[in-house]
Amino acid sequence: MSVADRSRLPLVSRGVRLLLLALAGGLSYAVLSLPDQRVELSDQVSANMAASGVHNPVTAVLLNFRGYDTLLEMGVLLVALLGVWSLGTAVAHRRGGPGPVLSFLVEGLVPMMILMAGYLLWVGAAAPGGAFQAGSVLAAAGILLLLSSKRLPVRLVGRPLRLVLVLGLLAFVVVGVTLLSVNGIFLQYPPGLAGGLILFIEAAATLSIGVTLAALFLGGRPDSDT
């Protein structure tokens, strides 16, 4: 069956369509029946900004007040990559080398993107930005490199690559467990150290997110011969 035939099949069956309609109805009802008198979470956040170690409320929530969620997100990314890797090794692209336009773009863009990722990571403390944005810019640079058939040197594919992949989660857990043993609460940063700890975790997370997303694009476990 060719791609064209497959895509001409009806997208959803009648039963699924009814189910989706019911879901949409339920969601609409839930949104419409939201109570007016909601807990003002944003007030709580702005009241505690001084203790968070950063000036951007979004980063404060993601890395400090709800750091636990972000830790689990790093875990989810890792599990997603494990799923892809378990499907098999990456298939070598059979196409030839990159054209002149792509090589020119890669040479110009990749250093700029690495710089941009560093900027987004740093600026995340005070303005929109942060680990996920910086990581995805880094991943885009990695995908450009993969598209122009550049590959990691074989000696870096094994343990070094895996170490970078788990670095974000590792940094998070190490900081969390250290704080747990010092003041008894998981991921409860002392206000004086919060800024530095958040930057440390975000730097590790940026590297991990970038490499994980680029590895997802490869679509399989990198082998020594790809």
Add this chain to the structure above:
Amino acid sequence: MEAVMVLQWGFDGMLAIALLLLAWRALRNPDLFTAIVLFIAFGLVMALVWVRLQAPDVALAEAAIGAGLTGALLLAALARLNDLDDSVDDSHTVDAEIK
């Protein structure tokens, strides 16, 4: 002040219509490649919508992950689908040759 309000409403309305239209076209398009390109365009318009909703953090993430990376992943998956189809077609011709 009135003119600015009207302009903003017009812009927001256009964004909303473009978003729904792109979503519909992406879902209903029979050609998978066109559907993916429409999905990427949807992600970029969605990023603009997040900016209008005063959520620049989400807008950045949407543009980078929602439009850029997901688009690249979908295109890679499509290339693999085509490769699979090609190899299936190849084996058909081989079978035909043997017969």
